[in-house]
Structure formats: structure tokens, C-alpha cells
Amino acid sequence: MNVMNISFYKEKIFSAHWFQTYATLLLGAFVISIGYTFFMTPYKIVPGGIYGISTILHYQLGFPIGLAALCFNLPLSLWGVKVLGKQFGVKTFICFLLVAMFADGMPLVLKALGHPHPYDPFQLQDEVLLASIFGGVVIGIGAGLILKTRSSSGGTDVLSSILNKLTRKPIGMLQMTIDSVIVMCGLIVFQDWKVPFYSWLTIFLMGKVIDIVIQGYSSDKTFFIVSEKTEEIRHYILTELHRGGSIVPVNGMFNRSEKEMIMTVVNRKEVVTLQRAIFKIDPKAFTTIMEAKEILGEGFKTME
Incomplete structure (x- = not known):
């Protein structure tokens, strides 16, 4: 090779x-x-x-x-x-x-x-x-x-x-x-x-x-969202926040039921907005919010 x-x-x-x-x-x-x-x-x-x-x-x-x-x-x-x-x-x-x-x-x-x-x-x-x-x-x-x-x-x-x-x-x-x-x-x-x-x-x-x-200093957050209403949340992120992300197939630990998890990254101003939107669309959604140390790519910092 x-x-x-x-x-x-x-x-x-x-x-x-x-x-x-x-x-x-x-x-x-x-x-x-x-x-x-x-x-x-x-x-x-x-x-x-x-x-x-x-x-x-x-x-x-x-x-x-x-x-x-x-x-x-x-x-x-x-x-x-x-x-x-x-x-x-x-x-x-x-x-x-x-x-x-x-x-x-x-x-x-x-x-x-x-x-x-x-x-x-x-x-x-x-x-x-x-x-x-x-x-x-x-x-x-x-x-x-x-x-x-x-x-x-x-x-x-x-x-x-x-x-x-x-x-x-x-x-x-x-x-x-x-x-x-x-x-x-x-x-x-x-x-x-x-x-x-x-x-x-x-x-x-x-x-x-x-x-x-x-x-660099970053206040960006990564959202991991598991919901029964994945499509509605995906549509909101794409059309209202104009953010991308990934949809990952996951299995529940308790009964191994198949679900989808949305992973997306938003900036400081969009954190509360997305939280409220998730609660309005699906109050039972399981959401994990993590500190994003550094985000490089379109919509955030350039690779340069």
C-alpha cells in the first residue's frame, strides 16, 4: 500500500x-x-x-x-x-x-x-x-x-x-x-x-x-435528543435554527426498543430556544446537553 x-x-x-x-x-x-x-x-x-x-x-x-x-x-x-x-x-x-x-x-x-x-x-x-x-x-x-x-x-x-x-x-x-x-x-x-x-x-x-x-473559548453546546417525535424536532432545528446535525439509531437499555437520537450543536444564544422547542414538541424527550470544547466547520469557527 x-x-x-x-x-x-x-x-x-x-x-x-x-x-x-x-x-x-x-x-x-x-x-x-x-x-x-x-x-x-x-x-x-x-x-x-x-x-x-x-x-x-x-x-x-x-x-x-x-x-x-x-x-x-x-x-x-x-x-x-x-x-x-x-x-x-x-x-x-x-x-x-x-x-x-x-x-x-x-x-x-x-x-x-x-x-x-x-x-x-x-x-x-x-x-x-x-x-x-x-x-x-x-x-x-x-x-x-x-x-x-x-x-x-x-x-x-x-x-x-x-x-x-x-x-x-x-x-x-x-x-x-x-x-x-x-x-x-x-x-x-x-x-x-x-x-x-x-x-x-x-x-x-x-x-x-x-x-x-x-x-479558544467556546460557549457552544452539543444536544443529544432521544424522542418519539424525532421528525418534528429535526424539522424545527433545520428550518428555525438553520442548524444541521446527525440522526443516530439507538437501542433503549431497558427493553432494547429501537429509537433515533438527534445530535446537533448550537451556539449560546440558541441553547434556551432549542430547550423550549424540545419541551413544547415533546415534554417527555430525553435530552443531554454537553459542553462543546471547540467546534470547527460551517456555521462555527473555520478550520483555518
Whole structure:
């Protein structure tokens, strides 16, 4: 059997898509650097990962956080290329170089411009909770933009991928374990019991925001409708809501009677409308409504 080898991800150099990809990568690196430099480091929040280690080294040894992260990322990513292959390639190296450059360069630029607090421009003082919340959101946005380019900012995601290949343990569990160890190191070094709580809050928010950036926010709902009046409900969905869907044959569990189930997806404005219509047509209809994470296709988001 002949298999056509098609690359969906290779970008032609200097094409519009190539420029868009690297512009997104540049923006993501800049945004994630703001989160680490101006929200994490000044308030001794350890958000796991390489920059969590860098924050600890910054306070213990005076290392610039970008340079410290670069010292870890460079050998780690080279190891990743050797063990995992070239998927941790050019864009990943460019990304962690940009993040390191922005992280150490932005305070110097602010200092040159005469900013009174170049290393802590937001001056949140004792509002560490605000720093952890906004930092998690900002870093999540930056990391999400980077991941949309099919790249990585390096760090412990590379290490967890390597350990996954070597140990066959779930990558999510490995990532959580590594980040938790780093967070606990922050507790030991800074001798402040609040550090892990702020840090885990930041890590949680980062994960949620990354999902939103990559998948988008969707309030669409999927309806599964089992009714004796399938035809009337189908007609309403097609003619009044102008939505499509599928009709699936199903068997009842109790007596194995044959029925039909309608599956359709509607947007937020149409949810209550369809609920009321189903109740009016068949009050005994069995309806399951589920969150639709992301809908791609006609009438919703484009595949592009």
C-alpha cells in the first residue's frame, strides 16, 4: 500500500504563514517574559519549570533570571534533540533565546528610560496574590501563543518528554511532579509557607489560560435528543435554527426498543430556544446537553 507523505506543518520560508508564525513566536516570547520578569521574580513566586529554578538562583546567587534559564535550557534542549529527535528544533532554540533576552533586557531598557522601578514596574507591594493571578494569566497567554506555533519555550516540558520516553510514565504526571519539586525547593529556600500556594495558583492559571489560547473559548453546546417525535424536532432545528446535525439509531437499555437520537450543536444564544422547542414538541424527550470544547466547520469557527 502506497502512503502519500504529506507535511502539514512545514512552512515555506518567507511566506505569509512563515512570517505569521515567527511574529506569533516573537510576541509569545515577549509576553511570557513580562510574566516571569515583572510578576514572578519580584514577588519570589516559583512557577515551576526552568524559570522557577532561575528565580531561586536569582535570589540566592544574584544570577539574571534570563541567563540562568538559558544555562539550563541550552543543554536540556540539546539532550531533547538527541533523545526525542528534531521536533525540539530551530523554533524551540529561537524561542528560549528570545525569552532569555527579553527577560534580562526589559529591566535594562526601563532603567535606561529612567523608570524609577525597572525591576518591579507594577509596584504591587504586598499584593502577592494579584501578582500570582496576573502572572499566571500573562505567562499562560505567552505560552499559549508559543505552543500555537508548534514550538516550546524549553524547560521542564522537554525534561518531562525525555523522562516519558525513558520511563513510559504519563507525561502530565511527570510534568506535575517536576514542577511540584521545584515549588517545594522555593519553600525551602525562601522559608515562606505562602510561596507554594501562590506558585501552584500561578501554575493552575497558566494551564487554564494556555488551553483557552490554543483551543479558544467556546460557549457552544452539543444536544443529544432521544424522542418519539424525532421528525418534528429535526424539522424545527433545520428550518428555525438553520442548524444541521446527525440522526443516530439507538437501542433503549431497558427493553432494547429501537429509537433515533438527534445530535446537533448550537451556539449560546440558541441553547434556551432549542430547550423550549424540545419541551413544547415533546415534554417527555430525553435530552443531554454537553459542553462543546471547540467546534470547527460551517456555521462555527473555520478550520483555518
